[in-house]
Structure formats: C-alpha cells, structure tokens
Amino acid sequence: MSRLPKGGLIDRSRSIPFSFDGATLTGHPGDTLASALLANDVRLVGRSFKYHRPRGILSAGSEEPNALVELGEGAARLPNTRATTQELFAGLVATSQNRWPSLKRDILAVNDLMAPFFGAGFYYKTFMWPKRFWESVYEPIIRRAAGLGRLSGLPDPDHYDKGFLHCDLLVIGAGPAGLMAALAAGRAGARVILADEAAQMGGRLLAERLELGGSAGHEWAAGVAAELASLPNVRLMPRTAVTGAYDHGAFGALERVADHLAAARGAPRQIFWRIQSRRAILAGGAIERPIAFANNDRPGIMLAGAVRRYINQYGAAPGARVAVFANSDEGARSVVDLQAAGVEVTALIDARPDAKAPDGVPHFAGALVTNTRGRLGLKSVTIRTASGGVETIAADCLAMSGGWNPNVHLTCHQNARPVWRDDIAAFVAPDGAVPGLVAAGAAAGAFSTHAALQTGLDAAKAALTDLGLKSGKTPLPKAEDAPCDLTPLWHVAGKGRAWLDFQNDVTVKDVKQAHAENFIPVEHLKRYTTLGMATDQGKLSNIAGLAIMAELTGRSIPEVGTTTYRPPYVPVQIAALGAHGEGQGFAPHRQTPSDALSRERGASWLEAGLWHRAAWYPQTGESFWRQSCEREVGWVRNAVGICDVTTLGKIDIQGPDAAAFLDFVYTNTMSTLKPNRVRYGLMLREDGTVMDDGTCARLGAAHFVITTTTAAAGPVMAHLEFVAQVLCPRLDVQMVSVTEQWAQFAIAGPKSRELLNGLLDAQVDNDSFPYMGCGPVSLGGVAARLFRISFSGEHAYELAVPARYGDSLARLLVARADALGGGLYGMEALNVLRIEKGHITHAEIDGRYSAFDISMPRMVAAGKDCIGKAMAARPGMVEPARPQLVGLKPAGVVKHLKAGAIMVEVDGAPVREQIKGHVTSACFSPTLGHPIALAYVAGGVARIGDTIRAVDLLGGVDTLCEIVALPFYDPEGGRLRG
Amino acid sequence: MRYSAFQILKQGLTGNKGWTPVWRNPTPKAEYDVIIIGGGGHGLATAYYLAKNHGLSNIAVLERGYLGGGNVGRNTTIVRANYHLNGNSEFYSHSLKLWEGLEQELNYNAMMSQRGVINLCHSDGQFDFYAERGNRIRAQGDDAELLDREGVKKHAPFLNFSNERFPIRGGLLQRRGGTARHDAVAWGFARGADMRGVDLIQNCEVTGIDITAGRVTGVQTTRGAIRAKRVGMAVAGRSSQVGQMAGLRLPIESHVLQAFVTEGLKPIIPGVITFGVGHFYISQSDKGGLVFGGDIDGYNSYAARGNMPIMEHVMEAGMAMMPALGKARVLRGWGGIVDMTMDGSPIIDKTPVEGLFFNGGWNYGGFKATPASGWCFAHLIATGNHSEHATKLLMNRFATGHVLDEERTGAQPNKH
Amino acid sequence: MHLNCPLCGPRDLREFSYLGAARLMARPDADDQAAMVDYVHYRDNPAGENAELWQHDYGCRAWLHVLRNTVTHEVLSVALARDKALEAEQ
Amino acid sequence: MDKITLTARDAFTGMGLPHAAGTASLHADTPPSLVAIAPFAGQESAVSAELKKLGGGALPAAGHSAPGKAMALWWSGHGQWLALGAELGTLQAALAGKAAVVDQSDGWGGFSITGSVARDVMGRLCPLDTHPGTMPTGHVARSQFAHMMAVIYVLEDGFQVLVMRSFLKTAIEDTKRAIDTLAAEAPIRGR
C-alpha cells in the first residue's frame, strides 16, 4: 500500500469502498479517485488516443490528460471522467477506457509499433484508393479506433439545473491570491462570489507545506474561508469551475453540486451558472509543465507539484522510490517534501549546472533525463550527467517540473493573446483583455506566496475603488517570498519519442515533421499534429510545442505565438449547459381555453406557435384521422361546428392616428372601414413579400382590434411596435396584445345563428350582424364580442369572451352544437374547409410570395404608401412568369394529390428546368368528393382550365390535374351571407 | 511529392526525414495576372481551378493570416446539395459532384464522408415543405428521400421518440450528403494550387484596392503594393471591409456563428442530423468529437466569438433531440464571422469596377460550396462570363427582385 | 452581453432581439425605388462602431438605438429609438 | 332563449397550488383586476390627474409602482401601465380620449413565490438581479421568467410574477421544479 502512515487532509477514520476495472478497493473521504488509486498502488489507468500507450496519472487537477475513466454504469455511465478531480464516494465504479480487451492487454497497442507510419497527418496522404473504400472500409476502422470513452446511447438519467447570479466582484480561484482578494472585498461590503473548482478552498496551500502568518497554509485557508462564509455579502462556491469569460462581465461557471455523492437525492448533479459581475479577479494559479524527453509518458512519471499534492493533501505516495527531475527549485522542494513523508528519493536531477544540492539525496546538477524504462510502469530512468556520463537510476516514480504556466485561459477568451515574460519563461495574462477582469497571484506570474497574497489584495483594492467602495484594513500574513529561479528546459534532445501532448500522442518528432512540411504557423502546427486539441486543450503541452517550433525556426517563443484560448476552461457536460432542454422542457407549452374539454373529448394534438391545438376529435368507430376530419367538415357544411381560435393573435389598437397607422401597415385601406365592420387585411414585409394576413375590426372611431395568424402573432406585434416607435413616432397610437385576454371560438355552419341566438342575451340577425359585421354582445351577463367572419366559407361567427369564461363557453357551445347535429372540430377539418374555400395560410404565404402571387393584386391599394409597396413593384416581383396561386383538381383518373408535388406540363419532364410550380396544400374534399389542392403555377391565373401534372417524385405519384379558379366551394359566397 | 500508402511506408522506414514542404513560402512578385484576396476554401479553390481549368499560372492568393484560418477552418463541415431554388440547386448539385472526386483530384485525403444528412421535421407543414424540397432536389438529379417517423427511427434510433417536446414527424434524407475534413480541404486545394505554380502568400493583408479609370490595377497590402490585371475577392466575413476598399456597398451583414466540439467518444452518430425546430445540427468527426452548432448569435460581429444565450440554446436543443448527449462534455466552442446576405444566398459576380470580381455572401453554408465556388469563380475571372452552374448568384438581384430566399425569412439575416 | 435599457437598466442579452442597422429608421421616400432597394438590402456593416436597432422584447418592449463596437462588442450608448427618430425629424 | 350562465375557470385548475418545499412556497396570486393604460401623446399628466381623482396615484416611473386607495399602479413597459384592482368601466370613462384602456384581467395569471429562498428560486428562472439593493420592495420589472415574458413585482417576502395565461402551466411546473430543487440541495449545501 502506498498510503502514507500519516498526514494529508483526508479522513482516515472512515474507509470507503470503490472499484476500478472490477477490483474492489478502498479509500478515504477527502480522496480523489486518483489519490485513492495511487494509495492502492494502481499505476496503469489508461491508454493514449492514437498509439494506445499505457498511461498513468500525470497531474492532480482538471488538466489531467491520461487518467480518464468511465464512471458509473448503464445509462448513468459518464465517459472521460478525470480521476484527478473526481472525489471518491462509497460505491464509486470506475472503468478504464479506449482499450480492448483489457487495460493491460490492449490489442490496438500494435499501433505503437506502427508509429513510424502513423506520424503527423498520415491520414491525409493515403486511404484514397479505391475511391469507394473510404466510407466502407477505412473510415469505419479509423472511427472505431478513435474516440476515448463511450456514451451509453441512453437518455441521461440525472438532473441538472441552470441559474443566474449577480455580484460586484467575482474572484476565480481560492488559493492565497483569491482568498486574500475575496477577504478584502468581503470585509469592504462588496457582493463577492469566490469560486474554486476544487472541493476545498486553498489552492496550492493544500498541496504545499507552507506557513502563512505562523500557521499551516491549509489552516490559514480554512480560517479565511470560515470568515468569508460568515459574511452575508459573500457567496463561497467550491467545486465551481468558471468556464468562460463573455461580454460585459458575464461569466459561465459549472458547479458540481452532487458529483461527489453516491446519490443526488433530487438535487441536481451540476448547475451551470451565468454570473453577471461588475469586476472580476482571476486568481487561478499556474499549471506545471512537463519536460519532453524520450519515453516521458510511462505510468509513474508525474508532475512534481502533483507528487507533492498527493503526498501532502492526500497522504498517498505516487511511488516507493522517487526520482526528481527539474529545472528550478521545485526539484529541491519536492525532495524535501518526499523525505518528510518518509519516501525514498533516489535522485535529484537538476538541469541547472549551478543548482545547489539538498541534503540526503544523490544530486545531479546540470544533468538531464534521456530515457526511461518500464512498459506498464516506470522502472528506471536513464540520465546524462553534466560531464556526459550515462547513469541509470531505479525509480517507480519520476517527479518532473519544467516550470509553471500562469493560468491565463480566461483572460484570453476575448481574442487577446497572453504576453511573454522572459524572467519566468512563461506567458502571463494580457492587461485589460477582458474588460473588468484582472489577474492576480500565480495567474499573473506572481509566483511566491507573498506575491500571490499581495497581488490578490492589490487587485481587490483596485476593484473596490472602481466599485466606489472603501477598502478597510486587511493585513497580509507573513509568507515565503522565494524568487523564481528557473532555466528554461523544454525538451531533452536525443533518440526516441518524447511526448508533448500525452493524450493525442503528439511527440517532438511530429513538431519537427510539421516544420519540415511547412505547417509552421502555430495554428497550422496545432491542426496538423493535433497538438493541444485533446481534453486538456494544451494546458500541459502547448508552450513546449511552441518552444520547439521556435527553436526550429530560429524565432523567439512570443514570435511563434500561442493558439487561441476558447471556452470552456474545463469541459462541461451538455446536460448541464442544456439543462431542462430534455423531455418537454425545450420550450413552454401554451394551452387554449378549451384544453380541458378537448382532452376530455380525446383530441389528437398538434402544435402551432407553442400552442397545443386539437387536430381532430375521434369518435368511436373511427380508426383513421380522415374519418374524424371528414365528419367534422360535414358538421360545419351541414349543421354547425365549434372550433377554438383563441390562438390567433389579437392586437388592440387605439388612438387618434390608429386608422392612419393601419393604412401604413396594411396593403389595403383601413381608414375607410366603418365602425362595427370587419375587413380582411394583408401585411407585407418591407421587401414586398406577404408577411401575414388577418382581419381588422373597427370597434370605434379610434379603436381597432386586428387579428394575426397564430405563428405570426409575436413577429407582427414586434413589427407594429417598430413602425409605431421608430418609423412613425409622430403617430398617436397605442397597442396592447389581447390574445390572451379573450377566448375566441368559431361557430361555423348553416345553423350557427340558430345556435348563437340560443345563447346571446339579445338576438342577432342579418341586419344587426351582417357578413363582416362586428360588435359587442352579452351572454349570461358577460360582455362579449361577436364578429361575423368566416374561414370555412359558411355562415359563421367568432365569439370572444374574457378568457376565464373560455372553458365554460366552449362547453356550452359544444353542447348546443351537439344538439344541432354538429360539434367540435379541429385543425384538420379547419384545413380542409379553408382549402375548399381557397383561403391561404402560411403554407401559401410562406415568406416568398407577393400579393400578386397569391392573386390578390387588388389588395394593394393605390394612392397610398404602405410597408413593402415599393419593393413589391420590382420587375422580378411582378413578371408574368411568377407563380400564381390557383386550384387543382384531378383530371382523368382520380389519384392522390400531395402537398410538395412539383408542377410539370403534360408533355414535360420532371426536371428542374421545367418545373412550373408546386402544390402548397392538398386534401380530399369530402364536400366535393375528390382530392383538391392549392398550387402555385407559373402564370397560373391565365391558365384556368388547362391541364398540368402534379408530380411527387418522392412518393412516385404523377397526377394529371385541371387548373381551376378559386374557391372550389361556393364561389358566389352565398353561404357566407345567408 | 505524390502522396500514397507507398510514400508513407518509404518515409516511415527512413525516419520520416524526407517529407517536403506542402507548399512554398514565396515572396510576393511585383505583378500577377490574377490576385485572389483571401486564402480560405473559396480563394484557394479558385486559384486551383484558374490554374487547372484555365491554364493560368501567374496567380497569387493573398491571405491576411494563415491559410485556411477563416471559416473554412472552423465550420461544422456539412456537405449537401439539398437546395430549393433555381440558382442554388444547380450550383450545389455541381459542388457535390466535385466533392465526390475531390481526393483523387487533389491527391489529398479530404475525408469526404457520404454518410448522409437528415433534416428532421416536426409538423405537417414542415413535412410538406420538405416534400417540395425533396421533389425539387430529385428534379435536379440529386438524391432525396422523405422518411416518415418510422423511417427516422430506423436511421437514428437514439433520438428522442418518447415524451418529445416536438415530436418527430419525419425527415428529409440525402444519402450523398455528409461531412469532410475541413482543414484538409483548404490544405488540399492549397497544395494543388502551389504545385501548379500559384503563389500562396500568408500574413499578407490587403489594405487597399488600386483602381484607375474604373479598372482595377492592383492592391495595397501589409507586404507592399502588388499590381494585378484582375482581382478576385473571396474574403467571406470580411467582404464588406474589402468591398469598401473598392467603393462597394454590399447586401451583407457580418455575424458570429458559434460551433462546438465534445471530447472524443466512440462512434455514436451516423452522418449528419439536423433538428429544424431547435436550429441544431450534429455530426461526429473521425476523431470521435461530436461537432455541432445552431443559429448565429444574431447581432453584427467581427469578434469570432459568441455569447452564452445562443450556446445554451444549442445545448438545450441537443438535449431535446438526443438526451443521450447529456453525458458528453463540451471541449471547446468557437466562433466564425459569417457573411450573411439579405436573402441568404451567395454572390459570384462581376463588380462595377472592371477586372474586380466578387465572391461572397456564403452565410453559414459555404463550406459545401467550396469546390463549385472555386470552379465558377475561376470561370468568371478567366472568361468574363458566368459559369453555367452559377448564372443567378448575381449582385443586382436585390434591385431586380430576383432574390433567392431559401429560408423565406426576408431581408433580415438573423432570421435566416 | 448586457445592454443598458434606458427604461429598465442593464439587462441580459437574452431579453433583447436584434433587427439590424439603425439606418432602418430612415425610411426613404417610397417613390425612390433605388433608395428603397438600398434601404432594405444594403448595409455599411462596419468593423467598429455600429449604430443598430434592438428591441427589449422580453422587457419593456421599447425599440432601442444602440451604438456598439462590432469588434470588441463594447456598448457605447443606448437610447430609445423613438427619441432618436423624433430628434432626426428636427 | 333559455337562461345561461358562464362560470369562470380558475387559471390554476389542476396545477397543484399552493406548493411548498424547503423554505419556499408558491401560491396563485392573480390581481383581482388588471387594466392596461397606455396614454396617448402628451396625456400622461392628464391621465395621472384622473387616476388620482379615482383614488390611485400618479403614473409611476419606469421600474416603479404606486400604491393607492382604490387601485395600485404598476409601470409595465414602454408607455404602458397596469392598474390593479380598478374597475374597467370607471377607468375607461375617466380616461376616454386620454389613454387606451384595455382589460387584461384574463390576459395574465399571477403567482407569488415567497420564503427565505425566494430570491434563489428567482435566480434559477430569471436573469434579473433581484438583490434588494437593485430591486427593493415595490419595484416592478419586465423580464424573462422561464423563457416567458413576465411582469415581476417585488413583495416584502418574495416576488409576484405575472405571465400570460396560456403559459401558466409551464410557468408553474418550472417554478415548482426550482423550489423542489433548492429544497433538495439544502442538505448538500449544509443549510
């Protein structure tokens, strides 16, 4: 066991079981999966992407490229989970991935032998012959080999949530810098959010044996966290990674609420927060970088800072005999910590020739690691000493440190590039690149603990000043202030493959090949070799890659430049970003007033403009929707039908200039409409195309109510507001949407008046309510509105009552209609009725057709301007060859007519050049006893009586049709007026 | 150097030391017969076809950044020929045919993968619209199938078929559609052009267009002035800026379109799936990442990065359509600047300046056009006449009213 | 992204919808066909400061005149479009 | 003609209100009457004067409300206000020619979210900063709530939210979910 006898911030009093690849192991609360695996002597945890090389744990953070496992089973299986950040819980089940049949014996490890042929971009140069083999042979093989973990293919069974937070100051990272900043701002009374992706606040203070103000670093951190927790104006957010820096102070953040628990018990596993901040401080620390040398990817080779974290925070030794390789004092620091923990250190290999030796360890100044041995786990390292000698050092773990890269990620999310600093041989955050965001601590290149505290405090003070708050006194605790003493070392020259990007298997050789092939710009280097495109997004590999390209091209590292930093900072589950999109959650439902009644009547549903509308109402004995639909059509044509039309947009328009306003937005004239009358109206977009149609009712001299189609209600309202506020600000007009205020029902059919008069408090007749009349009525004492309008072509009304009475009215109407031999009808019947009558819907006015095309040129009134009029007069909009709306009925053998069929001349061919139009709407007309359709036909109005074909190539139906005038039904309109 | 399995073997056995530059780094000459502004997919393809189809050789492509760094290098790689309107249909149809032979043509594996594109629909109205589109595609000579719900279920069983917010009514499937490896397309055309003598000049931003007496004479660049007899613009999202250098005002707005990729996963998604109601589309790259996107953010932008609301909308749509996506992690999101025209269709045309040609307005869909765009633009530049495949993609269509409004949403790009 | 609505204060992008360039306020004379073609279809599309129209559609429903940098997304000013339109008339 | 009666249907029928979990509760709270007032050009002070005569206050500024004896007035958008508790006919008579006066009593459904975590519930559904420093009691905001248009009024101990009637089912489902979620989180967060 590699669990150290003492130390660490784990709870040794409790043991928790977990499993890895089927083996049951135990760990302690406070462990991550990675620390628990190390404590159980598990070294081999994964396989690399391309060569399937055996891999171990490299880091102790979210940048981990190797230790990715599948977590959980069945639908809950989560691929690519970083063992280094997954907290241990009882019953955790982890499985290694991207290997077959087992982690130890992985068949695809042969790829490693083929490596000479699998260099950078090899796939662009082959697999081209024979042509058809790509989809059938090569690609399936490549696809199966590629990829890391497996999705279950089943719906994600867990809960996720999203939320909004607001603060004066967002502090990202709770190491010494972030804690200090949050403390200063919290004490000053600012609304502070302190977020850290780790479970515990403290950052490196948890991983190092440092003292702050005389107490252990982690104790100081715990003390500050406790004070912050007590302040009502501070929100502490552990387990929360800030993922992206967006415009104007907006940040995305992922809180892992229950990922550390065996069961979430109704809580979301994760919450994706949108944080709106006035100021922000990035105190995200730094990420240690590996050194590239031959076979630097063996299990057991680990970042030195991670080794210290495993020892100091988790009491887990990554090895029994550890060698250390570094280019700074991080090496000596690691040796001291290892020794303090009682771990044998077999050598300190320090690349700096002048490095001072610590006590009690074989020391090699000016030496380099040139190779390593051990297939499934490190056995030894080979070094070249300062004098050129070669030595082999036994070690099952190598702690390596190539220096630290400030965690600049978030500061570069708005296209800025980081700035190079020679003194620390690293890129630091650029100033002002994200307005309102500044970096502090190691993220700003302030590498000592004192400097972290100081820069954190300074950043907080500056933010407080910006926020108009006074900073109080917040003294700095005393802390180490060691200078950064580092000699840059990116790779060790020599034979063998030296890894840069561990997961994507990009080696120094690949960079050299990219250079040879002239993929020299960094972005080409990245794309050609895939360097930095793995799950760590180059956090560990990019800078070394650039450094090597710099060497090859004789340029400096900043001249080579970095690739683009993009959100998210750490990968985020789609389930969290898209929380509540699943199931019914993607968009709100809208219910009509007759919803309950329709449910009782067994309606079949369809959706329009988020509304759920009844499509038809099946009755016993009906097995097919058309049977129900035709029965409902018959009711309307012969008796009376009731249909909920509440969904149509209704806009109340009032004001001295209301009529003038309507004249401008409608193609036709509304100012001449008499009170208590309704007129059909057409609106164009400014490009001359029909936007919507509806009715306009004049309720008073300066009072109108217009209707829109269901789907266009929102857009038309916005359009009218635009015209009123922006184009015609002088017009004195006001509008209010009353769609929801009024429940409205169509009462259609020859018995509609009979039905109505059985309900209204005062009778109506052809004089009080002629066709296209409207006015107030009362029923049961409730003030209502009655419109004599008809979409069906029958004598019909629409009756509106305040929505609370909608359900009651619907029931009443239906009961009366039932008694008169009619009843409820749905959208399908409505559609048949309107096609028979030649009325258009958005199937016809689909956004491409003009008033001319829908055969309503006279709807565009002369002598006044209106929206869209000028553009509708462009030559291309009026030429005779444009499609025009006509009716079709089968000529000869009665065949199916299908919407979407294309129109072709009788002797023509169904090829693009000969298409004359298409069918927009089609149905079987129960009234006429044969199929009918509406269609656009080039120059159609002049061709009434011609025959033409409607060809549905998809369904293989070719129907000879006669072009007929619209409407099909009651062309004289006698039934309307009846 | 000709690429082949044999070449890989040979190089592999000799330590991979013999690979040669995929293209040269020439210094700009003082004068070219043709200058193409923009080293994106279209610019590079244009140069390639100018050399290949029209025998021109004194050509330069000027690129402000690195070759293929624009939208060609950041798109969701969907290739299809399922357009509606005369003008677009024949153009994209031609393009798909060129895609089908591209690897052999370029001796570069662009990984054109014809695993099908399916557009899901959710209402009878949409179904009818797709029927019309399908019929028109078939009339053009391309493939299309209209699947009902059961058919979709067979094709993509992991979609949400129970408790769906927008029940799947059917889908329009084009089996010849698919994806291609975006970078390889740019690199393949670049390499092909370079091999035919075209000078590919990177880090060379055009800052001015020289015009004398209504005729183009050359360009000003960050690497000095270069004379040219003819100049073609293929700068996508930057069309308005470069156009302005020649006094052109364009029917174009530049918008940001975001896209996303997940961590690598074992194969799960066949071909391309689009979810119309949610403006969502997804495919899986050969590397295993799920590549997906949605609508443009909806405001003018040259920032090539977007904001959270659209990103979240895309993710929610993904969850609505494919709840199994929940366990996939988004690895990276990015943005590209797309050149949105007022009718959503592109422009390949002459300009009022003699010798200056315009190619742009590709909206969010110009990757699939890459080969045909290069083909037709080269034809126009070389001959002065429109190629038979692109006779209607004209600049003046907004004045004449012959607009090509595929999406039927009118002159407001963020509604397309 | 945030816009500071003159009526509602600073609000999240998701409450707004975008129409296009603010020149859409200046509708030309309907008889001038060429000007109308330009008005409906042609845009300056600057890389830099852009005057544009937004609606606070989930908020107060006011149309807004916004001056915004299209390269940095910085918002320089937000005003009621109605006020701007009235100003322009003078 | 026989005598008929229309009965009003409660907009929240079948939605399981009130609902409570943890320290938050949700109950139906539609104002007794709701009338939109949109003054015509230059009529705002005249409208205010009339409203005062009727026992209301002056039209409040954007974001504000004005309590009154006979009615409360809420600002509700660009050039629009809502009168709560006033009689439609009276308003129409008093404001004729001065403002569009439109009944909205059935157009919007209201509910209240109260309790010590009411603000957290809002934070799951609405992008507003509801901190009392920005939104004190009596404040009114138009905003987005669960992807819907909403009018939000700040109560002493929570929020009153109005959404359009047809959306109520989804609004209530989403709000309940947020309340339940917060309650389930409480033990994890040590509350």
Ligand SMILES: Cc1cc2nc3c(=O)[nH]c(=O)nc-3n(C[C@H](O)[C@H](O)[C@H](O)COP(=O)(O)OP(=O)(O)OC[C@H]3O[C@@H](n4cnc5c(N)ncnc54)[C@H](O)[C@@H]3O)c2cc1C
């Ligand atoms: C996120 C996203 C997803 C997309 N998805 C798809 C899809 O699935 N299918 C599809 O068909 N299309 C898609 N597209 C659209 C497609 O990518 C583009 O339409 C197409 O790539 C544009 O043509 P291009 O390749 O020539 O453009 P680009 O690659 O953008 O080339 C233009 C080049 O011009 C250069 N340039 C600009 N100004 C100058 C100057 N002054 N001097 C010199 N050079 C200059 C630029 O640097 C750039 O390299 C998508 C676009 C984006 C952004």
Ligand SMILES: NC(=O)c1ccc[n+]([C@@H]2O[C@H](COP(=O)([O-])OP(=O)(O)OC[C@H]3O[C@@H](n4cnc5c(N)ncnc54)[C@H](O)[C@@H]3O)[C@@H](O)[C@H]2O)c1
């Ligand atoms: N000797 C050296 O060369 C050297 C180099 C670097 C750091 N250090 C030490 O590290 C410490 C630096 O202090 P510090 O406060 O700057 O950093 P830190 O590393 O102590 O803390 C940074 C914290 O930020 C968190 N974090 C990073 N990105 C995040 C994100 N996007 N969202 C949420 N949380 C995020 C991390 O989880 C971590 O806890 C000092 O103690 C210093 O001595 C030393």
Ligand SMILES: Cc1cc2nc3c(=O)[nH]c(=O)nc-3n(C[C@H](O)[C@H](O)[C@H](O)COP(=O)(O)O)c2cc1C
């Ligand atoms: C089809 C496709 C697949 C991609 N796959 C990956 C990937 O696996 N890993 C990665 O880091 N980025 C991937 N990217 C994103 C690129 O890294 C990069 O973000 C994108 O090309 C835009 O460039 P930029 O971010 O440099 O501006 C992919 C991009 C595309 C278009």
Ligand SMILES: [Zn+2]
């Ligand atoms: Zn507002």
